[in-house]
Amino acid sequence: MTAATEQLAPSAPAVEEHRAKRNLLPYFLLAPGVLWLVIFFLIPIITAVSASVQTGSLDEGFSLTWRWANYSDMFSTYNAEIVHSMIYSVACTVLCLALGYPLAYFIAFRGGRWKNLLMALVIAPAFTSFLIRTIAWETILADHGWVTRALVDTKVTDVMVNLGLLTNNHQLLNTPFSVVFGMVYNFLPFTVLPLYTSLEKIDPRLHEAGADLYGSGYKTWRYVTWPLSLPGVIAGTLLTFIPAVGDYINAYMLGSPNTQVIGQVIENEALRDQFGYPIASAMGVVLTAGTLLVVMLYVKKAGTEDLL
Amino acid sequence: MSKALDWIKRHMLLAVTLLILLFLVAPNLVMLVFSFNQPPNKYNYIWNKFSTNAWQHPCASSDMCSSIKLSVVIAVIATIGATILGTMVAFAMMRHRFKARSALNVLLFLPMAAPEVTMGMTLVTFFYNTIGSGSLGFWTIVIAHIMFSLSYVVVTVKARLAGMDPTLEKAAADLYATPLQTFRRVTLPLVLPGILAAALLAFALSIDDYIITVLTAGNEVTFPMYVYASFQHSVPAQIDVIGSAMLLVTLAGIVFAQVPQIIRTRRA
Amino acid sequence: MTNLDAGGDLRLVGLTKRFGAFTAVDDLDLTIPQGSFFALLGASGCGKTTTLRMVSGLEDPTAGRIYLGDADVTDTKPYKRPVNTVFQNYALFPHLDIFENVAFGLRRRGVKDVKKAVEDILALVELGHLAKRKPTQLSGGQQQRVAVARALINQPQVLLLDEPLGALDLKLRRQMQIELKRIQTEVGLTFVHVTHDQEEAMTMADTIAVMNAGGIEQMGSPEELYENPATTFVANFLGQSNLVAGSITGKDGDTVTVEAHGSRIVLPAARSRVESGAAIIGVRPEKVHLVHGGQDAPAGRNVFTGGVVTDASFIGVSTQYLVKMPWGEELAVFEQNTGQEIFRPGSEVSLHWDPSQTFGLDGSQDIEAGAEIDDEAAS
Numbered sequence: 001m002t003a004a005t006e007q008l009a010p011s012a013p014a015v016e017e018h019r020a021k022r023n024l025l026p027y028f029l030l031a032p033g034v035l036w037l038v039i040f041f042l043i044p045i046i047t048a049v050s051a052s053v054q055t056g057s058l059d060e061g062f063s064l065t066w067r068w069a070n071y072s073d074m075f076s077t078y079n080a081e082i083v084h085s086m087i088y089s090v091a092c093t094v095l096c097l098a099l100g101y102p103l104a105y106f107i108a109f110r111g112g113r114w115k116n117l118l119m120a121l122v123i124a125p126a127f128t129s130f131l132i133r134t135i136a137w138e139t140i141l142a143d144h145g146w147v148t149r150a151l152v153d154t155k156v157t158d159v160m161v162n163l164g165l166l167t168n169n170h171q172l173l174n175t176p177f178s179v180v181f182g183m184v185y186n187f188l189p190f191t192v193l194p195l196y197t198s199l200e201k202i203d204p205r206l207h208e209a210g211a212d213l214y215g216s217g218y219k220t221w222r223y224v225t226w227p228l229s230l231p232g233v234i235a236g237t238l239l240t241f242i243p244a245v246g247d248y249i250n251a252y253m254l255g256s257p258n259t260q261v262i263g264q265v266i267e268n269e270a271l272r273d274q275f276g277y278p279i280a281s282a283m284g285v286v287l288t289a290g291t292l293l294v295v296m297l298y299v300k301k302a303g304t305e306d307l308l
Numbered sequence: 309m310s311k312a313l314d315w316i317k318r319h320m321l322l323a324v325t326l327l328i329l330l331f332l333v334a335p336n337l338v339m340l341v342f343s344f345n346q347p348p349n350k351y352n353y354i355w356n357k358f359s360t361n362a363w364q365h366p367c368a369s370s371d372m373c374s375s376i377k378l379s380v381v382i383a384v385i386a387t388i389g390a391t392i393l394g395t396m397v398a399f400a401m402m403r404h405r406f407k408a409r410s411a412l413n414v415l416l417f418l419p420m421a422a423p424e425v426t427m428g429m430t431l432v433t434f435f436y437n438t439i440g441s442g443s444l445g446f447w448t449i450v451i452a453h454i455m456f457s458l459s460y461v462v463v464t465v466k467a468r469l470a471g472m473d474p475t476l477e478k479a480a481a482d483l484y485a486t487p488l489q490t491f492r493r494v495t496l497p498l499v500l501p502g503i504l505a506a507a508l509l510a511f512a513l514s515i516d517d518y519i520i521t522v523l524t525a526g527n528e529v530t531f532p533m534y535v536y537a538s539f540q541h542s543v544p545a546q547i548d549v550i551g552s553a554m555l556l557v558t559l560a561g562i563v564f565a566q567v568p569q570i571i572r573t574r575r576a
Numbered sequence: 577m578t579n580l581d582a583g584g585d586l587r588l589v590g591l592t593k594r595f596g597a598f599t600a601v602d603d604l605d606l607t608i609p610q611g612s613f614f615a616l617l618g619a620s621g622c623g624k625t626t627t628l629r630m631v632s633g634l635e636d637p638t639a640g641r642i643y644l645g646d647a648d649v650t651d652t653k654p655y656k657r658p659v660n661t662v663f664q665n666y667a668l669f670p671h672l673d674i675f676e677n678v679a680f681g682l683r684r685r686g687v688k689d690v691k692k693a694v695e696d697i698l699a700l701v702e703l704g705h706l707a708k709r710k711p712t713q714l715s716g717g718q719q720q721r722v723a724v725a726r727a728l729i730n731q732p733q734v735l736l737l738d739e740p741l742g743a744l745d746l747k748l749r750r751q752m753q754i755e756l757k758r759i760q761t762e763v764g765l766t767f768v769h770v771t772h773d774q775e776e777a778m779t780m781a782d783t784i785a786v787m788n789a790g791g792i793e794q795m796g797s798p799e800e801l802y803e804n805p806a807t808t809f810v811a812n813f814l815g816q817s818n819l820v821a822g823s824i825t826g827k828d829g830d831t832v833t834v835e836a837h838g839s840r841i842v843l844p845a846a847r848s849r850v851e852s853g854a855a856i857i858g859v860r861p862e863k864v865h866l867v868h869g870g871q872d873a874p875a876g877r878n879v880f881t882g883g884v885v886t887d888a889s890f891i892g893v894s895t896q897y898l899v900k901m902p903w904g905e906e907l908a909v910f911e912q913n914t915g916q917e918i919f920r921p922g923s924e925v926s927l928h929w930d931p932s933q934t935f936g937l938d939g940s941q942d943i944e945a946g947a948e949i950d951d952e953a954a955s
Contacts, residue, residue, distance in 0.1 A: 026404035033397035033458055034415070040455040041419055044430035051433050099328050106325040120562045121329060125336050127512045127558040131535040132551035135543060136335035139342060139353045188332065217317065238421055246423020249518060253539060263425045263519070270429050270523070281433065284426040291422050299414065478634050479667035481654045483681035483726070489655075493680075497671045 045288055051281035070282040078265050078283070085261040088176070088251070089244035092183040096191040096240050097233065099184065104195035104232075105225075109204065119196060126189045134182055134253050141172040141181070141254075148172045167258070174256035182250035187243070191236040198232020199225070238298060242291050262287065336555050343548035350542035362545035366553075372546060375534040382446070382530065383514040386453035390510040393454065394461025395503055401462070402469040403477075416459045427456060428523035435524070444526030452524045453517065457510040464509055468502020508561075584645015585610050586631065586734050586766060591640035593626050593790075600626040602790035604640070608734075608768060608783075613760045615781035616770045619813070619946075623790040624770045628736050631768065632661045644733050655684070660727035661736040665743070666719045668711035674698070674722055675707040681730040697729045700759065717748045724756070728763065737769040741776065753779050774814050778802070786810050788946070803860075804847055804935050811858050811937065813946035818907045819858045820880075821939060827851055832936060837903045841878045843934035854939025861908040863933040866897065869924030877928040883907070885923045899925060 055065045075082065107118045125133065140147055148170070151157050157169040165177040172178055202225060210220035248263025266283050269276030342352055346359035367373035397416070400406065419427065435441070435448055476498070480490040518532040525533060535547060591604040601623040608614045616624040629635035631642060633654030641650045649657050660681065668677050678697060679690040687693075698704040701721040711719055720740060727735055737756070741749045757780050760767045771777055777784050778798040785795040786809070793813075794806040805811035808819060822836030832848045834841045834857050841857050848855070859878075866885075873879045883899040886906065895918055897909040909927060919925055 023404065026400040026406040029396040029400035029404070030406070030412070033393040033462070034412070036393055036455060037415055037419065037458060040431060040434070040451055041422075041427065042415070044434035045422075045426070047434055047437065048426075048430040099331075102321060102324050103328045106321050110321065116566070118329070122332060124555070124558050124562060125332050127516075128336065128339075128551055128554040129516050129532060129535065131516075131518060131532050131539075132339060132547055133335040135535070135539060135547070136338045136342075136551075139338050140334060142353050144354075185331065185335070188328075242421045243423060246425045247519075248425065249536075252536075263423070266425050266429055267519075267523070270432065277433070280429055284429050287423050287426045288430075291418070291426075295414070295417065295421060473665070473667065475663055475665060475667040476669060478654075479661070479663060479669070480680070480684075481634065482632055482659075482661045483730070484655045484684040485680075486655055486684075489684055493684075494669060 045284075048281045048284050048288070052278055052285045054278045054281075067278065070278050071286070074279055074282045074286070077279075078262065081260045081262050081265050084176075084251070084259060085245050085263070088180050088183060088259075088261060089241055089247075091180045092187055092244045093191075093237055093241040095180070095184045096188050097237065100188055100191035100195055100236065101229075101233075103188075104192050104199050108196055108199035108202075109207075115200075119193075122189055122192050130186055131249065131253075134186065134249060137178070137182055137185065137254060138173065141178055143171055143173065167256075173254060174259075176255075176259055178254040179251050179259050182254040183244055183247065186247075186250060187240045190243070191240045194235035194239060195229065195232045198229050198235070202228050234298060238294065242294065245290070246287055336552075339548045339551045339555070343545055343552045345545055345548075347543075347545055350544075352543045352545050352548060359545075362549045366546055366549050368546055369544060371529070372531070372534055372538075372544075372550070375529045375531045376550065378446075378528060379515050379531040382449055382453060383511050386450050386457060386514045387507050387510045389450070389454040390457035390461050391503060391507045394458045394506060394510075395465050395499075397458070398462045398465035398469060402466055403474075416462055418459075419456050420459045420463075424456070424517075424519040425523075428452065428520035431455070431520070432523045442526075444524055445528050448524040448526065449521055449528060449530070452520045453514040456517075456520060457513050460509050460513060461506040464506035465499065465502045468499050468505070472498050584643075584647070584733060586768070587643040588627070588631070589641045589643065591627065591630060591642065592638045593623070593630060593635065594638045599790050601630070601637075604791065606785065606792065606795075608766060610645075610733075610766050611764050612782045613757065613767045613780055614769065615777035615784045616768065616787055617772070617774055617777040617784050617814075618787035619772055622787040624787045625738060627787075628661070628738055628768065628770045631734065632659050632736050633657045634661075658730075658733045659736060660730050660732040660734075661738060662720075662723045662727050662740045664739045666711075666723040666740075668719055668722055668726070670711055673708050673710055674703065674714070677711065677722060678726045678729055680726065685730070693729055697725045700728075700762075701725045701755075716743055717752065720744065720752060721755075724759070728759070728765075731763075732765065734766045734768055737767060739771050740769075741771075741773075749776070756780060778814075786813060788813075803933075805858070805937070806849060807945070808856060808858075808937055808941040808943055809946035811935070811946070812944070816861055816908055817858045818861060818864065819856050819937070819943050820905065820907075821854070821856050821943060823939065824848075824850065824852050824855050824936075834936065837880075837901070839878075839880050841934065842931045843878075843936050844932055847932075847934065848936030850936060850938050856937040856939050856941065856943060858935050858937060859929050859933055861896070862894070862910040862912070864907070864909045864927050864929045865911065866899070866909055866919055866925045866927060868919075869926060871926070873926055873928035876931070878931050878934060879926055879928045880907070881926040883925045883927055885919050885921050885925055888919060888921055890918070899927060 050064060052070055053066045053068055054063060055067050055070075103122070107115055107122075111118050139145065142148065148157075151160075151172065152170050157166060157172070160166045160177060161169045166172065166175045206224055206228070207220060210224035211217075214220050214223060246263050246266075248261050248267065251259050251261045251264060262283055266280045266287075269280035269283075342355070343362055344358055344360060345352060346356050346361060348354055348356040362368075401409070401412070431448075431452055432444070435444060472495075476494055477490050480494045481487075485493060516532060517530075518536055521530050522533050522536070529537075531550075538544070538547070586606075586608040588604050588606040591601055591606075592599070593601040604623075604627060616627060618624045626635060630637050633649070633652060633656075637650065641648055643649065644658065649659075669680065672680070675694055675698075678694050682690045682693060694707070695704060698707060701724060703718060703721055703725065706714060706718065711722065714722065720743075723740065741752050744752060753776055756767070756769075769777070769780060781798065783795065784798055784801055786793045786801065788809050794801055794810045801810060802814055805814065805817070808817075811817040811819060820836045822834045822841065824832060825835045825840075826833045827845060830845045831842050832845050832851070834843070834855050836857055843857065845851075867873055869881070869883075880901060882902040885897055886900045887896075887898040889896045890913075892913070894910045894912050897911065897919065898906050899909055900906050907927060
């Protein structure tokens with residue numbers, strides 16, 4: 001209390017501490033959504049863990065036998081598919097980044113009035129059935145289509161065979177190349193959107209400052225733009241790689257029996273194989289655990305607020 | 309010399325961008341073109357001759373149209389569910405304090421990042437163990453769709469709320485508006501575009517989903533399932549018709565969404 | 577409905593607000609007379625905005641009570657208090673036009689026919705022709721006036737203004753200061769204005785309370801605070817002061833004598849906050865005059881000798897000097913440019929001033945308190 005104020009009301013009641021009121025409203029708002037996710041997302045994933053160590057069949061039912069061998073079986077039986085999944089999704093992510101970054105950069109900084117329209121062009125195709133679009137690639141990359149013929153005639157396919165991308169030099173389809181190609185096509189918007197959001201937030205005056213300091217466009221990008229866009233890069237990478245690992249539509253439609261991936265295996269085992277449930281669960285568990293690991297690593301570095 | 313290099317550098321970015329955009333749009337163009345094709349055989353891969361047959365008889369295959377109907381119904385219900393639940397969560401996150409915020413962030417992020425095949429498979433296991441395998445069908449699909457759309461709704465509405473000046477609600481309270489009145493008169497009108505965008509997103513996610521749907525569908529056949537299955541034995545031109553129609557509707561929607569903005573800038 | 581019966585001072589009793597370990601407002605006691613234009617002046621972080629928010633109801637106090645007249649409104653919700661706020665960023669509803677913005681409070685209170693009231697208040701702030709526009713189509717100054725109209729139309733018992741002029745350019749700010757003062761005089765409501773701009777406070781307010789670290793340093797009219805500050809903080813924060821440490825050597829009737837660095841300083845006992853011991857004497861730079869080192873000062877003045885001019889800035893209206901004294905301190909002297917000679921840097925000078933313009937403060941206070949906040953203080 002300071003000397004200058006002598007305004008104490010003569011009949012003032014004792015100044016007691018007010019308790020902070022507990023607001024329960026947020027919990028009511030959160031409950032339905034959170035419960036939905038817990039029941040239909042979290043618990044199933046947890047039950048998968050127990051399912052993964054069971055044995056039995058659809059006819060006779062499954063019982064918890066703690067068959068950890070399911071996991072080792074998974075790795076031994078489906079080794080090829082696991083490798084395929086990893087390779088394809090890594091390739092897809094890298095390519096998406098390589099293609100998506102310039103695209104996002106261009107729209108963010110050179111787009112001007114057309115920014116929104118261009119982004120719409122990037123997103124809009126994604127709104128039309130991706131299955132049909134993937135089928136459309138069948139048409140474009142068809143064996144006797146002009147794209148294939150052009151690449152064969154220019155001997156590009158020979159080079160690609162040597163690189164292991166194609167299985168023979170006159171077919172673009174049913175190859176690792178077409179699978180990754182399709183994946184890149186389908187996942188590109190997932191990479192571009194977070195990248196664009198991140199890049200768009202960068203104050204263009206920083207570029208001017210960078211040009212002033214570094215002179216060269218490359219250096220400005222390397223030391224100013226790139227670090228600032230990093231959150232978008234990471235988010236884009238996460239949102240691309242993780243779904244890509246489990247994706248199998250592209251492998252199914254544009255690939256061959258030699259390009260099978262985990263996703264197909266899981267679906268097969270789960271839906272078509274009598275005894276397949278536990279091993280499908282094991283694979284699901286591994287996939288999810290991997291995802292969780294990657295997310296946790298990211299969260300450790302960057303906190304959770306940027307996730308959403 | 310460096311001026312020429314500059315020109316190349318500047319326009320290289322433009323060239324690359326255009327190429328990539330072309331890459332993104334190519335299948336849609338092919339789809340559009342081939343919807344006017346009369347397929348030479350069961351597959352619509354090779355150009356035969358021009359025909360509007362497919363557009364005139366879009367439901368030549370009745371299975372296809374019933375699957376479309378089913379997909380739309382599911383999408384509408386799932387959209388309503390996901391939008392309501394997700395909006396509530398977004399409000400709680402942006403306007404209130406509560407515990408376990410980090411855990412909530414992770415819980416909401418995971419469905420966006422987790423592989424669909426895992427979510428679908430584990431959900432089916434869950435259904436098997438709880439309601440039995442015989443009850444897979446319409447409602448299990450809806451449940452699954454709400455589940456994976458929720459997070460996207462939350463993200464979208466959150467973004468819109470974040471852009472809204474929080475002082476506005478305080479001003480409303482200062483001006484004698486009860487919390488309910490504040491919500492109705494100030495918050496809701498300002499958040500509505502975000503909620504609509506979220507609903508649109510949920511609708512798009514639902515109508516095009518394959519992996520989770522096929523696992524939880526039981527005997528039902530949605531449009532993506534129809535396309536996937538038909539891929540094995542025939543690809544009628546009608547499929548391209550539907551795909552093109554979806555694109556045109558989407559583009560129309562985007563154009564329409566811009567109209568109020570254009571009018572506003574013209575008037576000001 | 578809201579309690580809008582007439583009258584009553586605004587009384588804050590023991591008002592406290594803590595955020596965890598940080599105390600923003602510390603046991604504040606304050607009475608603001610009804611119908612006055614009151615300013616809460618202080619640097620950012622001093623608790624003034626928090627106090628305002630507690631009065632409006634948008635913040636709950638940790639302890640203490642708030643009275644409007646006889647009514648205890650501490651626990652009343654903000655939408656039930658007859659108090660309105662003009663926010664720093666105006667907070668105009670972007671989706672409503674000006675008319676609806678202004679009518680908002682009336683409509684929420686159930687008033688059916690708002691047309692006349694809105695038109696009248698818009699006329700008062702001279703914005704009648706913009707009623708159909710949206711807030712984003714208005715300039716900053718216009719938005720500000722809408723914010724005032726929107727609050728005033730409800731004829732609250734207290735109108736709170738949270739640094740409302742901060743975002744305006746200088747000329748507009750000056751204009752609005754006069755406008756607001758005029759409106760307050762016209763409508764006769766109690767205005768509580770929170771600001772860090774001391775010139776603004778002094779221009780507009782009848783009474784100013786200077787806040788520091790959650791409490792009130794001094795409260796009074798602008799003249800009282802300026803001419804006779806009670807603490808070093810007020811002396812430094814409000815305008816500029818020359819503060820010199822010394823010790824009281826005697827009190828003789830209504831005069832106090834202080835010894836400071838070898839000089840004998842006298843001041844009226846009524847203007848000294850302490851009667852014995854360590855004291856800090858202060859005098860405003862514009863009260864001080866310079867003479868050449870060799871010359872004598874006029875009789876009956878307080879004098880400091882041995883100063884050397886280190887800076888002389890010609891401002892137009894005045895010349896502002898910095899004079900370095902033998903004990904190291906630099907004192908400021910503002911001489912009005914009435915045609916007398918300018919002292920060049922390096923000149924040896926003596927300072928003198930009328931003893932009745934001196935003020936005496938408690939010597940244990942921090943002589944630098946309130947001094948370093950120049951990015952907030954006006955001109």
